[in-house]
Amino acid sequence: MNPPSFSSRLKSRRGFIERTLTDINDVLEQSIFAEKIARQKGLLQALDPRLKVASLVLLLLAVSLSHRLTVIAALYFCALLLAVLSAVPLAFFIRRVWVFVLLFTGLVALPALFITPGPTLAHLPLGLVITRTGARTALFLLLRVGASVSFAVLFILTTPWNSVLKALGVLRVPDVLVLVLGMTYRYIHLLLHTANDMFLSRQSRILRPMNGAEERRLMAATSGTLLGKSLQLSSEVYLAMESRGFRGYPRTMDRFQMRWFDWVASVVVVLISGLAIWAGR
Amino acid sequence: MSLKSFVQKIPRWMLLYYGLLVLWLGTTAMHIPDGYLSPVTSIILFVLVLPFWVRGVQKLREKMSARNIPIVALFAAFSFVIMMFNVPLPGGTTGHAVGGALAAIILGPEIATIAISIALIIQAFFFGDGGILAIGANCFNMAVVLPYVAYAIYQAMTKNEAVNSKRRVIASAVGAWAGLTIAAFIAAVEFGIQPLLWHAADGTPLYAPYPLSVSIPAMVIPHILVASVIEGLVTALVIAYLIRVNQGALEMVNKAEVATETSSFAKWRGLWIGLAVLIVIAPIGLLAPGTAWGEWGAEELTSLGLTFIPKGLEQLSGFWSAPLPDYDVPALGNANLAYILSALVGILITVLIVWLFSMLVTRKPKPASEVTPSK
Numbered sequence: 001m002n003p004p005s006f007s008s009r010l011k012s013r014r015g016f017i018e019r020t021l022t023d024i025n026d027v028l029e030q031s032i033f034a035e036k037i038a039r040q041k042g043l044l045q046a047l048d049p050r051l052k053v054a055s056l057v058l059l060l061l062a063v064s065l066s067h068r069l070t071v072i073a074a075l076y077f078c079a080l081l082l083a084v085l086s087a088v089p090l091a092f093f094i095r096r097v098w099v100f101v102l103l104f105t106g107l108v109a110l111p112a113l114f115i116t117p118g119p120t121l122a123h124l125p126l127g128l129v130i131t132r133t134g135a136r137t138a139l140f141l142l143l144r145v146g147a148s149v150s151f152a153v154l155f156i157l158t159t160p161w162n163s164v165l166k167a168l169g170v171l172r173v174p175d176v177l178v179l180v181l182g183m184t185y186r187y188i189h190l191l192l193h194t195a196n197d198m199f200l201s202r203q204s205r206i207l208r209p210m211n212g213a214e215e216r217r218l219m220a221a222t223s224g225t226l227l228g229k230s231l232q233l234s235s236e237v238y239l240a241m242e243s244r245g246f247r248g249y250p251r252t253m254d255r256f257q258m259r260w261f262d263w264v265a266s267v268v269v270v271l272i273s274g275l276a277i278w279a280g281r
Numbered sequence: 282m283s284l285k286s287f288v289q290k291i292p293r294w295m296l297l298y299y300g301l302l303v304l305w306l307g308t309t310a311m312h313i314p315d316g317y318l319s320p321v322t323s324i325i326l327f328v329l330v331l332p333f334w335v336r337g338v339q340k341l342r343e344k345m346s347a348r349n350i351p352i353v354a355l356f357a358a359f360s361f362v363i364m365m366f367n368v369p370l371p372g373g374t375t376g377h378a379v380g381g382a383l384a385a386i387i388l389g390p391e392i393a394t395i396a397i398s399i400a401l402i403i404q405a406f407f408f409g410d411g412g413i414l415a416i417g418a419n420c421f422n423m424a425v426v427l428p429y430v431a432y433a434i435y436q437a438m439t440k441n442e443a444v445n446s447k448r449r450v451i452a453s454a455v456g457a458w459a460g461l462t463i464a465a466f467i468a469a470v471e472f473g474i475q476p477l478l479w480h481a482a483d484g485t486p487l488y489a490p491y492p493l494s495v496s497i498p499a500m501v502i503p504h505i506l507v508a509s510v511i512e513g514l515v516t517a518l519v520i521a522y523l524i525r526v527n528q529g530a531l532e533m534v535n536k537a538e539v540a541t542e543t544s545s546f547a548k549w550r551g552l553w554i555g556l557a558v559l560i561v562i563a564p565i566g567l568l569a570p571g572t573a574w575g576e577w578g579a580e581e582l583t584s585l586g587l588t589f590i591p592k593g594l595e596q597l598s599g600f601w602s603a604p605l606p607d608y609d610v611p612a613l614g615n616a617n618l619a620y621i622l623s624a625l626v627g628i629l630i631t632v633l634i635v636w637l638f639s640m641l642v643t644r645k646p647k648p649a650s651e652v653t654p655s656k
Contacts, residue, residue, distance in 0.1 A: 016366075023365045030408065060414050064320045067481055100409075105314065112490040133483070137476075137490040144316030144488070152315070152409045161407060176338065176350065177399070183354035184361070184399050185407065191355075191362045220518030223363055227387075227519065228527045234355040238348050 016215055017203045024196050028189070037157045042086035044158035048262040049167035055269040056155045062273040063147045066280025069136070072143045075276055079150040086158050093157075097150050105145045109138035161185055187233070191226060198222050311379070311468050311508075312404065313419055315412030317489045318471060319479045326471070327417030330398075333425045337395035353392060357399035360384055363515070364400070378515040381464075382457030385428030386435055386520065387530055393432070397424035418471055422464045431460030431516075444531055445524050454517035461509040462501065469493070469500035 038045060044052065059075065066072050083093045118133025159167075165182045202218060210218070318326075341349045363380040384393035398420045404410040411419050431453075438452035473493030476486035491499065523530050 020366050024362075027365060027408065034407075056413065060315055060412075061320060064315060064323075064414055067487060101314075105316075109490070112486075115495070116486070116490060118484070133485050134490075136481075136483075136485040137487075140485065140487055141316060141490060145314050146316075148315030148412060148414075149409060152405070152413055156407060156409055164406060176341070177395075180350055180354045180357065180395075181399055181403065183351060184357040185403055187355055187358035188361045188403065191358050192365070195362055195366075216514070216518060219366060220515070220522045223366065223515065223519045224522030224526065226362065227359055227383075227523070228530065230355040230359040231352070231530055234351040235348075237351040237355070241351070 016219065017199050017206075021196065021199050021203070024192050024199075028192055028196075031161075031189070034157050035160060037086075037088055038160045040087045042088075042158065044082060044086040044154065046261065047265055048258055049159055049163040051258070051262050051266050051269075052155060052159055053164070053167045055266070055273075056151055058269060058273045059151050060148055062276040062280070063144055063151070065277050066144075068280045069139055069143060071276050071280035072140075072147050075272075076143065076147040076150060078272060079147060079154060082154055083150075086154070088154065088157055093150075093153065097146060097153055101142065101146045101149055105142055109141045112138045112141070183237070187230075190233075191230065194229060195222065195226055198225065311419070311422055311465060312401075312411035313415045313422075313468065313471075315414050317412070317475070318415055318418055319475060319488050320414065321479075322471060322475065322488075323414045323417055325417075326421045330417050330421045330425055333391075333394045334398065334420075337391045337398075340389070340391040341395060349392070352388070353396050353399070356384060356388060356392075356396040357403070360397055360400040361403060364404075366515075378512050379423050379427060379461065380515070381423055381427035382431035382435075382453065382460050382512060382516045383519055385432040385460075386453055386456070386516070390428045390432040393428040394420075394424045397428065418468075422468045422471075426464040426467050427460040429460075430463050431456035434459055444528050449524065449531070450517050450521045453520040454513040457516035458509045458513035461512040462504050465500045465504035465508070466497065469496040472496040472500070 059078075063072055063075050066075075080090070080093075083090055113130045113134040114128050116131055116134035116137055118131035120129055121132045121135050122130045124130065162182070165178055165185070168178055168181065199222065202222075341353065360380045363378060363383075366378070379397070381393065381397050384396050387393075388396060401411060401419050401424060402416060405413050405416055405419070434456035435449075435452045438455065439446065439449050442448050470493065472489040472491060473496035475488040476490055476492055479487045481487055489496070520531070
């Protein structure tokens with residue numbers, strides 16, 4: 001039996017190491033890109049992060065409460081407008097939201113077209129019948145998820161992560177949790193880099209494709225080592241914190257100041273979401 | 282009947298449908314985005330998850346004081362990173378694990394709840410993975426149900442076992458598998474009640490469109506076969522690795538604390554068993570005709586032969602309309618089933634309130650070295 005050519009083997013056996021490396025790099029790339037956009041000048045970047053967290057929740061509630069497709073579509077249009085005003089590349093923004101939404105929620109919503117009972121809308125081959133109710137419910141799900149994800153992505157893209165953390169205080173999140181959140185976010189990046197290095201070093205020494213059992217053993221060893229490293233690191237971090245005078249409670253340095261611009265924006269947000277909730281009843 | 286004729290008998294749309302659902306569930310695991318659940322469901326799940334957060338933060342403060350902060354942070358970061366790992370499955374496919382069972386075995390379920398919740402909150406707030414309004418739901422499924430179920434099974438199977446026992450590996454796999462499967466079932470119930478409770482005037486479901494009869498098999502079967510297997514596999518492999526090279530990590534959950542908790546359960550065991558028996562035999566009441574004595578509504582008073590209705594009663598009877606009137610969920614179509622469902626909801630709420638209250642009353646005095654959140 002001839003061995004398969006190198007390129008075809010590469011394609012058919014894109015093993016778990018490559019996939020994990022791709023996933024890890026995607027996450028790192030995403031967060032770096034988000035920080036880059038967050039540093040640009042734009043409408044949302046200029047707003048107080050506390051206001052942005054509160055507005056995000058309010059707008060998500062408006063999307064979630066609406067019983068009308070038109071209202072959800074209007075709110076999505078608002079998200080697009082905000083993206084343009086905040087220097088978020090529109091094509092990137094639409095792609096980032098809808099590739100994800102169509103891939104996952106699209107698959108979930110698809111069968112609803114056929115199995116929801118209701119008046120017939122269209123006949124397809126294979127005896128499939130699309131019902132009007134089915135089409136409406138699928139649209140509801142897709143639009144709602146798309147609009148919600150759009151607002152969340154806008155928030156993520158335009159807010160530096162350390163101000164998100166401080167802003168979480170608005171939602172009455174205890175300081176200890178905010179501290180843990182901040183440390184977690186920091187160490188996610190460290191651990192992602194560590195995992196990346198571990199996989200990459202193993203990958204660069206592979207001579208032949210590994211079989212399933214070997215792959216699973218490698219995955220377990222990497223996870224276990226990473227866990228051990230995390231636990232060891234946590235005690236080192238604690239010692240470092242203690243030696244710098246950590247007394248068991250965190251302090252935040254800067255205070256936010258609401259300016260006239262923030263007050264105007266908050267009134268606009270309350271008006272828009274209030275209008276949407278009223279119109280979507 | 283041959284396999285071929287059997288396959289031919291299944292309608293094609295059904296094959297297509299289940300194929301797509303399995304595909305979806307195999308890839309997304311359980312991060313519910315915003316838009317699938319109604320706001321009311323999201324809020325109820327927030328309320329359900331809140332006591333577990335309180336319990337976790339309490340535990341964080343009492344157990345190892347400020348030293349716990351970096352441990353939780355690092356473990357949350359670890360959970361986040363492990364959710365990125367592609368796990369090679371037999372047959373060449375890969376999938377993702379949640380890591381909730383692993384966290385529960387190493388940190389104990391209370392602190393695992395905090396660590397996984399933080400990983401989920403960061404995924405929602407910084408990476409747009411999973412909804413923000415749905416954080417309560419996602420945390421309830423993956424940070425409460427999964428670790429507590431997995432930990433209970435792991436504890437039950439490894440009682441008095443040595444740290445390096447093979448049984449720990451098996452117990453962790455079974456615990457993780459069952460934990461994620463039950464979490465998937467709970468998520469399926471959350472999805473399945475949406476079309477029953479929230480639809481437009483013309484009957485169009487407004488949120489997740491599938492009824493319980495579709496959502497439960499569609500979520501639970503692929504989890505039993507794929508996602509929970511991944512969770513069990515990852516947990517068992519990592520536990521086996523830790524037994525080999527890092528047994529200290531497995532002994533982090535304070536043994537003494539576990540012992541006192543079981544003894545406090547043992548102390549009230551008779552009461553718990555009695556309550557459980559009462560709950561189980563309660564539906565017998567469904568067989569009895571008539572209404573409970575003294576609990577007549579306005580219409581029933583007339584049918585009992587009363588010629589007039591007290592004015593106050595008539596006015597007040599419309600004052601409060603319960604969320605589940607007459608313990609019935611009309612959309613369920615089956616009064617007895619709805620009654621039992623209402624009862625379960627009632628028991629759950631009652632137990633939660635009593636537990637919250639008892640936690641407030643029996644709160645221990647703060648140790649000197651603890652973390653103070655105030656400035």
